[in-house]
Amino acid sequence: MKTVLITGANRGLGLEFARQYGAAGYRVIAACRKPENAVALREIPGVQIHQLDVDDLASVHALRRALSERAIDVLINNAGVFGNLGADGNVDYDLWLGLYNTNALGPLRVVRALLPLVLAGEDKTLVFITSTVASITNASSSNHGYRMSKVALNMLVKCLSLDLVGRGVTTLLFCPGHVQTDMGGPNAKVAPVDSVSGIIRQIDASTIVDTGRFRDYQGEDRPW
Numbered sequence: 001m002k003t004v005l006i007t008g009a010n011r012g013l014g015l016e017f018a019r020q021y022g023a024a025g026y027r028v029i030a031a032c033r034k035p036e037n038a039v040a041l042r043e044i045p046g047v048q049i050h051q052l053d054v055d056d057l058a059s060v061h062a063l064r065r066a067l068s069e070r071a072i073d074v075l076i077n078n079a080g081v082f083g084n085l086g087a088d089g090n091v092d093y094d095l096w097l098g099l100y101n102t103n104a105l106g107p108l109r110v111v112r113a114l115l116p117l118v119l120a121g122e123d124k125t126l127v128f129i130t131s132t133v134a135s136i137t138n139a140s141s142s143n144h145g146y147r148m149s150k151v152a153l154n155m156l157v158k159c160l161s162l163d164l165v166g167r168g169v170t171t172l173l174f175c176p177g178h179v180q181t182d183m184g185g186p187n188a189k190v191a192p193v194d195s196v197s198g199i200i201r202q203i204d205a206s207t208i209v210d211t212g213r214f215r216d217y218q219g220e221d222r223p224w
């Protein structure tokens with residue numbers, strides 16, 4: 001049985017990843033900030049729920065200890081935060097640092113702690129959820145703080161793909177589209193079920209040759 005670990009698994013895209021991987025017969029390790037409130041997650045048969053705040057190194061290390069030596073085939077770095085913050089008016093630097101801390105440093109903390117478990121897995125696949133709005137080629141003038149945090153994530157993913165290709169790790173970066181979640185809002189075009197099934201299809205079809213690619217949920221390469 002293959003194992004997937006998903007961060008931010010209690011709602012939105014993370015919850016949908018947990019549902020679809022559970023239905024596909026994976027052992028699902030679902031990580032979230034408040035397991036005691038994760039009502040929807042508990043409805044997924046067989047799911048193992050663990051506490052994880054990606055901002056908090058102690059929480060990340062506690063998860064590593066709780067997992068012991070369990071191998072992870074696919075690690076999905078999904079947890080993220082949005083801030084509707086442009087560069088005009090009053091910039092709240094603490095909020096901008098918060099976006100960077102969760103969206104860029106959070107996945108770094110998780111990967112550094114859990115990499116040995118991924119290396120022990122059969123698939124050795126690292127997945128990161130970014131956004132097309134982080135494309136510098138297609139930049140527009142809004143939500144600067146969020147874009148900057150995801151650009152930093154994109155660079156982290158590129159670096160990791162180079163660092164880890166020699167150890168057989170496939171490192172993949174996806175934009176999920178504009179999806180109907182708390183973050184995407186009710187008017188988003190894409191349903192979570194379609195976004196996540198599209199990303200899982202790309203993950204399943206990927207090999208080490210695809211490491212370091214930036215694609216959308218339909219498999220189209222995105223400009224950096």
Ligand SMILES: NC(=O)c1ccc[n+]([C@@H]2O[C@H](COP(=O)([O-])OP(=O)(O)OC[C@H]3O[C@@H](n4cnc5c(N)ncnc54)[C@H](OP(=O)(O)O)[C@@H]3O)[C@@H](O)[C@H]2O)c1
Pocket residue numbers: 007008009010011012013014032033034052053054055078079080081082102106129130131132175176177178179180181182183184185188
């Ligand atoms: N929806 C879109 O249109 C869209 C578009 C492009 C990219 N994305 C990206 O897709 C990913 C998932 O987004 P979503 O739409 O599912 O958002 P969402 O509905 O707002 O869910 C965000 C998830 O991340 C978790 N999270 C936030 N900060 C965390 C932290 N410090 N530690 C652990 N978990 C944390 C949240 O947990 P709590 O419940 O505890 O807050 C929640 O489970 C994000 O990386 C987002 O940037 C989304």
